[in-house]
Amino acid sequence: xxxxxxxxxxxxxxxxxxxxxxxxxxxxxxxxxxxxxxxxxxxxxxxxxxxxxxxxxxxxxxxxxxxxxxxxxxxxxxxxxxxxxxxxxxxxxxxxxxxxxxxxxxxxxxx
Amino acid sequence: xxxxxxxxxxxxxxxxxxxxxxxxxxxxxxxxxxxxxxxxxxxxxxxxxxxxxxxxxxxxxxxxxxxxxxxxxxxxxxxxxxxxxxxxxxxxxxxxxxxxxxxxxxxxxxxxxxxxxxxxxxxxxxxxxxxxxxxxxxxxxxxxxxxxxxxxxxxxxxxxxxxxxxxxxxxxxxxxxxxxxxxxxxxxxxx
Numbered sequence: 001x002x003x004x005x006x007x008x009x010x011x012x013x014x015x016x017x018x019x020x021x022x023x024x025x026x027x028x029x030x031x032x033x034x035x036x037x038x039x040x041x042x043x044x045x046x047x048x049x050x051x052x053x054x055x056x057x058x059x060x061x062x063x064x065x066x067x068x069x070x071x072x073x074x075x076x077x078x079x080x081x082x083x084x085x086x087x088x089x090x091x092x093x094x095x096x097x098x099x100x101x102x103x104x105x106x107x108x109x110x111x
Numbered sequence: 112x113x114x115x116x117x118x119x120x121x122x123x124x125x126x127x128x129x130x131x132x133x134x135x136x137x138x139x140x141x142x143x144x145x146x147x148x149x150x151x152x153x154x155x156x157x158x159x160x161x162x163x164x165x166x167x168x169x170x171x172x173x174x175x176x177x178x179x180x181x182x183x184x185x186x187x188x189x190x191x192x193x194x195x196x197x198x199x200x201x202x203x204x205x206x207x208x209x210x211x212x213x214x215x216x217x218x219x220x221x222x223x224x225x226x227x228x229x230x231x232x233x234x235x236x237x238x239x240x241x242x243x244x245x246x247x248x249x250x251x252x253x254x255x256x257x258x259x260x261x262x263x264x265x266x267x268x269x270x271x272x273x274x275x276x277x278x279x280x281x282x283x284x285x286x287x288x289x290x291x292x293x294x295x296x297x298x299x300x301x302x
Contacts, residue, residue, distance in 0.1 A: 008246065010256060012245055013242045013256050016238040017242070019238075020235055020237070020238040027227060027231070049186075050182055050183055053186065054183075057178075057227075060230065082255035082256055086262070089259070093231070096231070097228065097270075100227035102219060
């Protein structure tokens with residue numbers, strides 16, 4: 001146990017990183033969905049004064065936290081290929097950032 | 112010297128929480144680089160590592176405070192819908208910006224991007240604080256993890272900077288203003 005604490009596997013770090021990236025990508029996907037589909041925008045309006053932003057961000061936070069719990073359970077005692085996780089996380093973050101950028105959203109929707 | 116309640120909340124959102132967060136990034140980047148570098152002969156003591164973890168945790172807390180106050184207090188005032196026939200749109204910042212083709216971009220690109228991209232900062236910083244709390248003593252020996260931490264810090268900085276820049280510009284063109292007035296100080300009129 002003492003050895004495990006002194007030399008922990010990297011699975012917990014990989015879970016924290018990848019779940020954050022999944023949450024970031026989900027934020028972009030939900031933002032695009034809310035912008036493109038009025039029905040989805042109405043569904044995302046959990047609190048009227050803030051509008052669809054309330055549901056978009058709440059849903060992304062739920063995806064992030066659920067992803068973190070699931071990945072942590074799978075990887076806590078394992079060593080994973082962090083270089084590969086870094087590349088996947090970078091791609092997911094990049095996609096999330098791009099999907100929140102309004103001109104790119106408009107391009108995808110053909111506006 | 113007075114300020115409206117909405118102005119004051121916007122100030123706390125952007126100039127207290129947001130500005131403090133942006134200022135903190137330099138310290139975080141330098142401290143993580145110095146303490147986690149494999150080339151550096153100096154290694155942080157457990158107390159110093161604990162202090163840096165606390166510092167990163169406070170940054171995450173600042174980021175969460177900024178986005179939550181922005182989304183649930185300032186943003187509803189920003190996007191308020193004026194009653195039909197309203198001519199003076201100064202109390203309705205979104206509609207004021209959208210009423211003029213020279214300012215509508217500040218909403219269409221500025222606010223539309225800011226309201227979403229800002230959330231990358233608290234999510235990324237929470238992951239950074241967690242990873243540092245658990246792996247601080249071994250970061251110098253785990254290069255991919257050190258790169259991930261620095262990458263997350265960079266991502267959080269970029270997203271907070273974009274949000275901060277557009278927040279400042281939006282507030283210049285269409286400030287969120289209104290509500291009761293708070294008198295901070297009474298002065299004497301100058302002839």
